[in-house]
Amino acid sequence: MSKGTFAAPRQLGFILVELGGKRALIIGGGGAGIGRAISRAYGDAGASVVVADVDQDRATEAVAEIEAAGGRAHPIIGDVRSNDQVETMVTGAAEWAGGLDVLVTVVGGQVAFVPAVRLHEMADEDWDSIYELNLRYVARAVRAALRVFLDQGTGGTVVSVGSVTGFMAAPRQGAYGVAKAGILSLARTVAAEYASDGIRMNVVTGGAIATAVANEGSEGEWIEEVPVGRLGTTQEMARAAVYLASDASAYVTGQQLVLDGGVSVRGPFT
Numbered sequence: 518m519s520k521g522t523f524a525a526p527r528q529l530g531f532i533l534v535e536l537g538g539k540r541a542l543i544i545g546g547g548g549a550g551i552g553r554a555i556s557r558a559y560g561d562a563g564a565s566v567v568v569a570d571v572d573q574d575r576a577t578e579a580v581a582e583i584e585a586a587g588g589r590a591h592p593i594i595g596d597v598r599s600n601d602q603v604e605t606m607v608t609g610a611a612e613w614a615g616g617l618d619v620l621v622t623v624v625g626g627q628v629a630f631v632p633a634v635r636l637h638e639m640a641d642e643d644w645d646s647i648y649e650l651n652l653r654y655v656a657r658a659v660r661a662a663l664r665v666f667l668d669q670g671t672g673g674t675v676v677s678v679g680s681v682t683g684f685m686a687a688p689r690q691g692a693y694g695v696a697k698a699g700i701l702s703l704a705r706t707v708a709a710e711y712a713s714d715g716i717r718m719n720v721v722t723g724g725a726i727a728t729a730v731a732n733e734g735s736e737g738e739w740i741e742e743v744p745v746g747r748l749g750t751t752q753e754m755a756r757a758a759v760y761l762a763s764d765a766s767a768y769v770t771g772q773q774l775v776l777d778g779g780v781s782v783r784g785p786f787t
Contacts, residue, residue, distance in 0.1 A: 548575030672715025708771025724777025
């Protein structure tokens with residue numbers, strides 16, 4: 518092997534990250550952006566994938582990609598802002614797949630949905646909307662999945678997509694930051710309460726990730742703030758999500774894996 522190169526994990530012989538035989542539900546934007554990358558990565562890793570999205574075209578297109586690559590997938594259409602629909606998506610995924618081993622919660626955000634303003638300027642209805650879209654549905658989906666996991670008696674894994682705003686300040690995105698902080702707390706609670714049942718929950722925490730929403734702003738300004746000098750990719754988030762759903766991370770629970778190119782550790786003088 519030449520200097521400066523590194524073989525892929527499957528070539529190393531002692532590391533194997535795969536999801537063969539696992540049944541996974543990617544809920545909330547499973548057909549777009551980070552969610553679509555995770556759906557495809559799970560399919561490539563051997564999981565049976567249920568792609569849940571509010572947009573039928575996105576869900577069916579993501580499923581078609583997985584199947585074209587030789588995977589097994591199924592679309593479910595639903596709105597995570599509806600408690601009944603969240604429950605239906607979780608139970609429907611388990612029915613189609615013959616059970617459920619992995620739940621991934623994805624959708625979130627603020628600037629694409631409500632104005633970016635300081636806390637005192639934010640309307641109550643906007644706060645509630647962002648809270649519901651970023652945290653309330655996650656708790657709903659996790660609680661529904663926990664019931665499935667416990668009924669099966671074979672354990673399970675939850676992976677949630679988070680944000681560095683969950684443990685850093687979130688100027689002009691206060692509701693978003695509070696909600697993402699809540700996901701971290703939820704993961705720790707699941708870890709403490711359900712580890713003895715073989716159930717884990719972890720968070721893939723993203724920084725500046727290149728998605729359609731992120732690219733609507735000034736990408737150059739974002740890059741200037743990232744020590745590694747570029748935005749992260751949805752594929753990098755997906756690989757982290759595969760790891761946290763796999764048996765390779767069996768001893769990891771209640772944690773967050775931060776993918777931010779060094780943003781959260783950068784000091785004012787670096």
